[in-house]
Amino acid sequence: MRDFSYFCTMAGIYIHIPFCKSKCAYCGFYSLPSFKLKDRFLEALKKEIAMRKDYLNGEAINTIYFGGGTPSLLSINEIGELLHLINDAYSIGKKPEITLEANPDTLSLEYLEGLRQLGVNRLSIGIQSFFDNDLKYLSRRHDSQHALQCINWAKHAGFSNISIDLIYGLPTSNAEQWNRNLDLFFALDLPHLSAYALTLEPNAILTKQIELGKVLPVNEEDALRDYEILCKRAIEKGYLHYEISNFCRPGMHSKHNASYWFGTPYIGFGPSAHSFDGASRQWNISSVERYCEVFAAASRHCEERSNPGNKLPFLDCFVPRNDAKRVQEPVSENERLTPEQQYNEYVMLRLRTHWGIDLKWLKREMGERFSSYCEQHAQPLIAQDRLSQTREFLYLTDKQMLFADGVAEELFWE
Ligand SMILES: C[S@@+](CC[C@H](N)C(=O)[O-])C[C@H]1O[C@@H](n2cnc3c(N)ncnc32)[C@H](O)[C@@H]1O
Ligand code: SF4
Incomplete structure (x- = not known):
């Protein structure tokens, strides 16, 4: 079910x-x-x-x-x-x-x-x-x-x-x-x-x-x-x-x-936590020490400028300037996904689940280019019994569940 x-x-x-x-x-x-x-x-x-x-x-x-x-x-x-x-x-x-x-x-x-x-x-x-x-x-x-x-x-x-x-x-x-x-x-x-x-x-x-x-x-x-x-x-x-x-x-x-x-937006707090706003991903540095330093500095910065909204526009700008090594090391990094990356991510994440890849959704949200590509590349995998298709959904077969990443790679946009 x-x-x-x-x-x-x-x-x-x-x-x-x-x-x-x-x-x-x-x-x-x-x-x-x-x-x-x-x-x-x-x-x-x-x-x-x-x-x-x-x-x-x-x-x-x-x-x-x-x-x-x-x-x-x-x-x-x-x-x-x-x-x-x-x-x-x-x-x-x-x-x-x-x-x-x-x-x-x-x-x-x-x-x-x-x-x-x-x-x-x-x-x-x-x-x-x-x-x-x-x-x-x-x-x-x-x-x-x-x-x-x-x-x-x-x-x-x-x-x-x-x-x-x-x-x-x-x-x-x-x-x-x-x-x-x-x-x-x-x-x-x-x-x-x-x-x-x-x-x-x-x-x-x-x-x-x-x-x-x-x-x-x-x-x-x-x-x-x-x-x-x-x-x-x-x-x-x-x-x-x-x-x-x-x-x-x-x-x-x-x-x-x-x-x-399901690609729903989420915000992650704390060192190493990831966030996704629907279009881009952001991840915090994996260091408690750096994390603490940066937020303490950010807070001082807001207080000094009496920033009324207590807002933090860009975390990177609070990295102390007198430490050359650390300037290279922002507290968070950001990546805006290209449509091809979004497609690959969708394939990878959804294949892991029993909801599978929704070809109708792919066509509606990402265009025919991606849905046809996916359907076409799925055919040999279906023939090898690695994928199965029910109406507009593609799923991993039970035996392939532990090998999801390998199957996903075959469907990736190159
Ligand atoms: C953050 S921990 C869970 C909460 C708590 N830290 C604990 O260990 O009880 C997340 C879970 O990932 C699993 N896990 C972590 N490293 C793993 C590994 N190398 N192989 C398999 N499972 C792993 C464990 O089952 C672990 O409970
Ligand atoms: S070290 Fe042990 S207790 Fe800590 S997160 Fe990993 S599994 Fe959990």
Whole structure:
């Protein structure tokens, strides 16, 4: 069943919290394993939220997403202050989806109740595995018992929209253990699962450890085996496989993430966060220190000039001029997409989802040049059973789901 109910998505806000208690061996996300800069960061973040309020031209915000790093490291008061600020500076839709990524090693029942009281209505908990040998290999700080405890606390605190992250293709696991992980997930009766194949990120500690032969290597065949098990069992249990790594009960998809795949505008705050205003992309520098420096300088600049709107026209102009190296290093970069890039991005993002490529939309919004190109290049892929076509939609076949990027490349505008 394909659910198209969110073609009418509204804009979203993403807030990147770049701190973790310690760095997990496999993780390539931008975060620091120390809280030294937390207070300075929060001050800078508040400035960014206030200063960029015109970025989305007053468009209503339908989703707010605290991602990381580990947003659940922030106290209830700190999250509350950020939500208040967002509420004051932005036009918020009627029932916004407010998600917080949470790490079990930071959770307690009291904390989860505090989040509910603030209006946070969706949790994404990084469980990774319900088995301690897997968690040890991944250098997670929690054990399986605590993971289960956190899910029960979340339910008890009143959360019904709960997602968990699991990682498969682990060398410490096998088909039987992965099946038992899935048994536990299904028994919990949660509406959403994000399951990721273990990826060796270039900057991750695990990648180095494997290169040095210090820990078990990763085998791609294990990931393929687990993915097949996952897709089959999730569908049998009534979950929609709505994106390569995401499964949900009907209607319980992540609205925030769906807006990325549907090209809805969003604004991202914090180091390494991306923004999209409908035509161009912007991304913040991946350095907490630089981020804090620039927003402190920007704020001083506004105060000195008594800038009434407290506006920040170009972040780059606040880079201190007396530091030649840093002048090369703006706090954010911007890229306006050409129609060809927009087409490639659309193909890449939509192929990952069960909504597929909408040829009618492509023709209407981007012109016949692109829709004919896409349809023409799809024919050999359909013949090879890598793509399927239903009326005006092109989809990946189930077997190709893990190879979405390779199929997308064949459809790219050269
Ligand atoms: C920002 S973290 C989630 C929140 C919190 N920081 C935590 O770890 O509990 C995002 C998720 O990405 C997944 N992830 C990160 N690096 C990965 C990798 N190298 N391979 C597979 N999954 C990965 C993990 O499942 C992780 O929970
Ligand atoms: S997986 Fe989560 S907790 Fe671990 S380092 Fe990455 S962001 Fe931090």
